[in-house]
Amino acid sequence: MTQLLDRPIAPGATLYPQAGRDRVDTQDAEDFYLQPGLSVPKRQIFIQLGAAQGNLRWLADHVQTEVNAILALGEGWDGHRARPITDEAAGTTIGLVFALCDDLSLPPQFFPLPDGGVQIEWHVGGEAVEVEIDWSGDAHALVTDDSGAVIVDSALDPAASESLLPVQAVVRRLSIRAASGR
Amino acid sequence: MTSDENPGDPAHLPDFEDPPVVEVALGVQFRPIPRLRPVEMASLREQWRSEYPVVLDQPPLPPTIEQPTSGPRTTQLVFGPALQTRLWFLSEDQSSLVQIQHDRLTVNWRKLDGVPYPRYPAVRDMFDRSFDDVEEFVADRGFGPLEITQVEANYINRIDAADEGRGHLEEILRHWSSLAGHHLGDPEEARVAMVFRVPEIGTPPVRLYVECAPAQQVGQAPVLLLTLTVRGAPTTSDLGSALGFMDKAHAHIVHSFAELTTDAMHEHWRRNR
Numbered sequence: 386m387t388q389l390l391d392r393p394i395a396p397g398a399t400l401y402p403q404a405g406r407d408r409v410d411t412q413d414a415e416d417f418y419l420q421p422g423l424s425v426p427k428r429q430i431f432i433q434l435g436a437a438q439g440n441l442r443w444l445a446d447h448v449q450t451e452v453n454a455i456l457a458l459g460e461g462w463d464g465h466r467a468r469p470i471t472d473e474a475a476g477t478t479i480g481l482v483f484a485l486c487d488d489l490s491l492p493p494q495f496f497p498l499p500d501g502g503v504q505i506e507w508h509v510g511g512e513a514v515e516v517e518i519d520w521s522g523d524a525h526a527l528v529t530d531d532s533g534a535v536i537v538d539s540a541l542d543p544a545a546s547e548s549l550l551p552v553q554a555v556v557r558r559l560s561i562r563a564a565s566g567r
Numbered sequence: 568m569t570s571d572e573n574p575g576d577p578a579h580l581p582d583f584e585d586p587p588v589v590e591v592a593l594g595v596q597f598r599p600i601p602r603l604r605p606v607e608m609a610s611l612r613e614q615w616r617s618e619y620p621v622v623l624d625q626p627p628l629p630p631t632i633e634q635p636t637s638g639p640r641t642t643q644l645v646f647g648p649a650l651q652t653r654l655w656f657l658s659e660d661q662s663s664l665v666q667i668q669h670d671r672l673t674v675n676w677r678k679l680d681g682v683p684y685p686r687y688p689a690v691r692d693m694f695d696r697s698f699d700d701v702e703e704f705v706a707d708r709g710f711g712p713l714e715i716t717q718v719e720a721n722y723i724n725r726i727d728a729a730d731e732g733r734g735h736l737e738e739i740l741r742h743w744s745s746l747a748g749h750h751l752g753d754p755e756e757a758r759v760a761m762v763f764r765v766p767e768i769g770t771p772p773v774r775l776y777v778e779c780a781p782a783q784q785v786g787q788a789p790v791l792l793l794t795l796t797v798r799g800a801p802t803t804s805d806l807g808s809a810l811g812f813m814d815k816a817h818a819h820i821v822h823s824f825a826e827l828t829t830d831a832m833h834e835h836w837r838r839n840r
Contacts, residue, residue: 394760394776395721395796396628397592397666397673401782431629 473522480543581825584837594673619656773799
């Protein structure tokens with residue numbers, strides 16, 4: 386079933402185009418030109434999910450949009466000396482989001498960092514998860530509770546499940562908390 | 568079909584005099600060649616001008632790679648240059664189409680104005696010639712080899728269905744039962760999708776996707792589309808391997824089409840064997 390949900394069956398067909406990526410239209414063009422200071426993007430990513438992740442298509446679409454937006458930032462995007470986001474940082478960011486989220490998770494917010502890295506954050510009530518990914522793709526997590534006390538302060542590796550487990554648990558708890566409106 | 572018959576032998580393939588196929592797309596994905604851009608393809612446009620005089624820009628298609636069902640959660644990331652486009656090279660009557668982007672080549676035959684289906688060998692030959700031209704083009708310019716990573720064969724069949732027929736898939740699909748016993752009666756519309764693993768082609772996983780679903784073109788009557796696609800990695804990354812993959816994929820698609828559809832529809836499409 387996940388195979389079917391994840392992709393258009395015949396992407397190259399033309400007479401009856403299948404649902405998939407929206408075509409660029411005049412609204413897209415208008416949006417593009419009306420955004421002040423937006424540089425012409427030189428890179429973009431496509432996220433293709435594995436067979437076991439068909440139910441995460443919504444998350445992939447969201448992450449793809451957010452990451453492509455920050456990848457479009459050019460040199461000096463902060464008005465000073467900020468570097469463009471590196472491919473390494475973007476790759477680790479996406480790997481971490483998929484490692485930390487499941488199909489019921491609250492998606493994080495994405496922020497570019499001046500060194501070419503990315504920060505992703507979840508905030509619910511007073512609790513917060515902040516993951517900083519530097520330009521080289523190395524990641525560090527800081528988790529605080531309602532009182533501001535630090536619960537987790539450690540390096541994160543998308544490929545090492547033991548480093549992810551405490552943060553995964555907090556993201557899950559924050560998602561439930563957000564869904565229940567508390 | 569008996570076990571000692573070659574499923575790909577055209578003499579053993581089901582054959583229809585008036586098949587409902589409206590589009591065939593044969594294509595490959597290859598390792599991205601960032602310099603394969605419209606501005607670089609000016610000479611290819613010239614070379615193809617007599618056969619494909621109409622050229623259109625389209626948004627690029629994202630990569631579609633068959634992946635194993637089991638194993639660790641995998642997320643494939645593809646970094647590529649933005650603002651890439653897919654070029655369409657169309658014949659004068661627009662029934663033949665070659666689609667090129669930096670990581671794909673697909674040829675399509677499209678049924679327009681009642682042009683009869685030219686049959687698989689003609690579309691395969693069109694793909695073969697187009698690939699040769701593109702391979703020579705990128706080699707001449709030092710863009711690197713075309714290393715094929717995925718091969719795909721798509722057959723789109725259009726089945727006219729009146730308003731009340733789009734929920735009656737049992738008239739089209741052999742294994743679909745009527746839902747007349749449902750307390751709300753027959754469904755207004757129905758959609759069926761299946762995925763089969765295809766053994767002994769290319770490098771696993773190779774899959775056959777089948778979908779029967781309602782569709783409608785602007786200003787035209789609603790129809791049912793029966794789409795069959797085989798996709799996967801070839802054994803090696805060269806053209807010969809891709810063509811061998813396509814031949815077997817075509818055979819599986821034709822067999823599946825005949826096995827999945829009803830005798831009444833076969834009669835309507837005038838099945839010969």
